[in-house]
Amino acid sequence: MSDTYYVKTLGGLEITNDNVTVNIVELFGKQLVNLLQVLLFHSEKPVQKDELIDIPRQESKNPSSALKF
Incomplete structure (x- = not known):
């Protein structure tokens, strides 16, 4: 296997x-x-937690349940 x-x-x-x-x-889904x-x-550089929290909801049709699995 190549490096x-x-x-x-x-x-x-x-x-x-x-x-x-x-x-x-x-394999893992669009949100991840x-x-x-x-x-x-x-x-x-570090990424602010507020920016990370908004990521899954950006493309969701139902933003309120975007983090529910």
Whole structure:
């Protein structure tokens, strides 16, 4: 297995290693992917908790239940 991973963040989130691609959205869901993308984008600085709290509700049709599983 190669030590090189390719991460695609536009149009979803995919990780590829040795020609094997994993679609993270299908694996974990859009809400967790949104959170991961924000953390990756801001990896050089802390992210405020208020910003993190708003992430799951941004694209939800029912924002009041966005955090219920």
